[in-house]
Amino acid sequence: MNDYRLEVRITPRTGLLDPQGKAIENALHSLDFGDVEDVRVGRLIRLRLAADSADAARSAAEDMCRRLLANPVTEDFDIRVDGGT
Amino acid sequence: MNDYRLEVRITPRTGLLDPQGKAIENALHSLDFGDVEDVRVGRLIRLRLAADSADAARSAAEDMCRRLLANPVTEDFDIRVDGGT
Amino acid sequence: MRVAIVTFPGSNCDYDCYKAINDVAGGIARFVWHRDTELGTCDAVILPGGFSYGDYLRAGAIARFSPIMDAVQRFAADGGFVLGICNGFQVLCESGMLPGALVRNRSLHFQGERVRVRVDNADTAFTRAYSPGAVLHLHIAHGQGAYVADDATLAKLEAEQRVVFRYVDEAGEPSDAGNANGSMRNIAGVINAEGNVLGLMPHPERSVEALLGSTDGLALFESLRRSVDEAVAVTDAAGRPDWEAGV
Amino acid sequence: MMEQTGTVGTASPTPRPGDPEITAELVADHGLSPDEYERIVGIMGRTPTYTELGVFSALWSEHCGYKNSRPLLRTLPTEAPWVLQGPGENAGVIDIGDGFAVAFKIESHNHPSAVEPYQGAATGVGGILRDVFTMGARPIAVLDSLRFGSLARPRVRYLFAGVVKGIGDYGNCVGIPNIGGEVWFDDAYEGNPIVNAMAIGLMRTDELIRAVAAGPGNPILAVGARTGRDGIHGATFASEELSAESEAKRPQVQVGDPFTEKLLLEASLELIRSGHIVGIQDMGAAGLASSSSEMAARAGTGVDIDVALVPTRERGMTPYEILLSESQERMLVVAKAGHVEEVKRILQKWELEAAVIGQVTEDGLYRVRENGVPVCEIPGEELVQGCPTYEREAREAAEVRRLREWSPAEEHLAPAREHPLRVLLRLLGSPNIASKRWVYNQYDSTVRTNTVLGPGGDAGVLRVRGSTKGIAATTDCNPRYVYLDPHRGAQIAVAEAARNLACVGARPRAITNNLNFGNPLKPEVYHQLREAVRGMGEACRAFDTPVVSGNVSLYNENPAGAIYPTPVIGMVGVLEDVARRVGNSLHRVGDRIVLLGRNTDELGASEYLKVVHGLVAGAPPALDLAAERTLHDAVVDMAESGLLSAAHDCSEGGLAVALAELCFGADGDGVAGIDVALDDDLEVAPLLFGEAQGRVVLGCEEAHLEAVLSVAAYRAIPAAVIGRVTDLVPLTPGRGEGPRFRLGGRGFSIDVATADLAEVHRTALPRFMDRALTEH
């Protein structure tokens, strides 16, 4: 078994309203970051996982996302696997 | 001016308790993902920014983090810049 | 006591503070819109509870950039009394007027309930009408109210007796069981070094009438009134403009 | 600009490039029957365009058109001298005296919550708040009535947690206290939870405004959030059964933004009070299509709207999409001609967008254009009122009749193997009876500083500033009763609501109701609906509580069948002197405990049978409407005279549970000890756990006992002094310690530390829910 560090990024589905992103965008504009657009706020989940291979780690993480971490109705996710020591 | 896609990752300071991460870790264990450890939950902010260069984009984003996006008492941030079209 | 209550978009305890000041605490309150740049004449400022900017990003993070906040900072720097309640406390921390930060409750839930809070410093402008160590029944209503700060800050706060309120258990002790939301050292409210800016998560304005179940918050406003009266006696002599009553 | 577009041809709309062809299949996909489609063609005198078909399908859906329920709803009482506005508006309104009026309504978000519990429930609260503040009333309270499957299932825990968080986050953020509600669990709701939210608003009687598009020439504005593609056909969606396909319709999920709602709320009230507008309505179900056509129909006018003027969130939206989008936090405002700038100024202050999108016309036509080109033109009256209504075939399920005729055997009457104490503990720990603190602690119940009694009591109570009055509200429905006997079950739902109000000292005034039923095309379901409405109407007449608003949610089914029929009653009452409200915790040592009403041998449909014997059977308890009414009047009289220190009705779990609950301190602090002796000649189970109606348990000072008994005697209400409060502690003691709960009678006695009962009651829900986060 190897030790992997995973990063799961969960973001609101495109097309869905993201009121938080909108509020942050407005705030950035009023702070003179006028060139900012399309602010979307998601979640970042970092974790360590013991697995046989990077692929196994990734597929476990996908399973976690589908079952618990991401809301299948409103969120998309993607996964990065690092390490393997 | 080029168009950059930035990803700002904001995570709870190491050392600070992360009750949300802990709750997710427990839930994953009870779903038989027993090998998961060190779960930390942060925020992922994606945005588009017009800037002269990738460096300029990054430094604008750093400024945003310091002023608004991250709370220096509790959070660390890091930034990824993509694109430049 | 002339009190300016700042209304941010999303504030929702502004009216409650207004009624507590005007109807019960014997003061005169007035709303100030967050876009205003002047507070007008006043003896104290309240940053009320609620969800300024929807609590998006972090509670209080966006509101602290509201135009009025410059005036609030100046007012505080001149020694004016500033009271931040719940979201107002979060705004004060975000703006650096108070140390520390307020993060998600340990329960991970919004908590709307009555808790026990001990007055750990009854020698401040905001708590002088309480007896030291008094245990109050106050309501909390927040999702991000766990107080955190680094060790050095905590040590300094303790050393300077700037932890004004603490969550306590039935025995009046700041135990883990009595810690309503997972705050470090059970901290429910802190004051700045100068003693004129107080922030607390519980809502004293919800406990000023017996009909609603508790009057334990009343002495906070009473304390403020006394402190203001003393301060005003000095400043009015200095010739500040008169208060336009009832505006 | 409008003048200009108004002159661009009045030729009938023709299909837009890219519109699908109108086929029988497309018509069916829009939830319209061939007959209904024929009627549409008759109204139009031609084939409708795709846009027109979409508009018809939304307005003729069950949700907007009430096609299966309207004939039944017409039989309900809707009038009383104090009713200022009955059904048909955004919310009903009653006069409570002293120049104040109260607006209230309940609404379901069952289907959206089944798909996405958090957003589904949150947007449900958002919608019902808008219905109330568009009447000119400031929202002062929310209540929520919830039903879920069994908590043993992770999916149910996920739904339950998500719904509660959604309701809480939305209402908390807007700053409206939650003052009550109910949660009930049963397998019948597996896969199809019930999420009903009720809102109450307060105004001066002269601030009442109706949602009308009056005055030809007046400009129409779209206000608030931009229109996106979310929720298109939500109204049709809400009128279909849940299936694997509805899972696939996921992009319809609407996202709530309570922050914008709060701004809309303040801006709307300011607009209404400014005198610059003539009408305002939420763009709720079926969005712009229904709000604009309904406002016109109420005024007998027409509208002329250009969708190109509607601010959108996404590019390239078609007229069809713009008209039917259910994006949240949007309102339609009809301004007075020449006042648009003033209206916009008020909205700007609240950082809200507004755009003039059309005007009121006098030709009665519902006309929509895209950049001046007509895309939809429908006679408004027919569109809004022409939806055919149906009286369906009704037949009671033989299975239900059989269950109702069940009668208890020896083993049910005297739980020999289980000591009554064990039964009591099991009932107190049953999720249906256990404390709902886990739920309402996630709600802000004290914001606005008017909450005199919050959740956890028999009803919520608010004071009315500037008056001595109080407003009380409750939601009730025991769906097991309605399942076993829809007529009586619905009557009991109304009776329990009225009894709950009486227990806090309020006189019932009016109801709103949410009819949550299955597919009305099934004769058994239509039978339930018809009988429940009949029972509800009768009970409302008996209590003088007319129906002023309501909502119908049909097709609540899942693969396993229909839900229990669930006609939720939201009742509002008035206290003349709010200082005389009565709580449901015994709080004075020496107080006497009095039972009003009579214990019976009934056991049918009880929580006891379900929990202890796994049975859903028997007839629900008998209900004597006249006796109930007398009881409520008497309890309110006693409360108003200051005779009562506590009152609590007997409902699920019967007398033993009611007594136990009276011993748990308010706010979760403290417990009381009591000593109660019953001398009824009844079997143990029906006496302790039967759910006979018409019973209230009172606590009163010794000095008031005679007065209490004489009020009861005067009204010929059976009254028995059954015990007294022996001791009291302000903190909750540890296990086995502190005051004792003593309850004895013929052949049984219970003697237990009250703290032990309280702990079971308090910890049952957290035990399920605090395990861990749950799977989807």
Ligand SMILES: Nc1ncnc2c1ncn2[C@@H]1O[C@H](COP(=O)(O)OP(=O)(O)O)[C@@H](O)[C@H]1O
């Ligand atoms: N979903 C909910 N939201 C708010 N309050 C609730 C909810 N469910 C239950 N409560 C509170 O808990 C109390 C007890 O619930 P319940 O046992 O159903 O009461 P009752 O039998 O008196 O109607 C309710 O009166 C209500 O105040």
Ligand SMILES: [Mg+2]
């Ligand atoms: Mg009940």
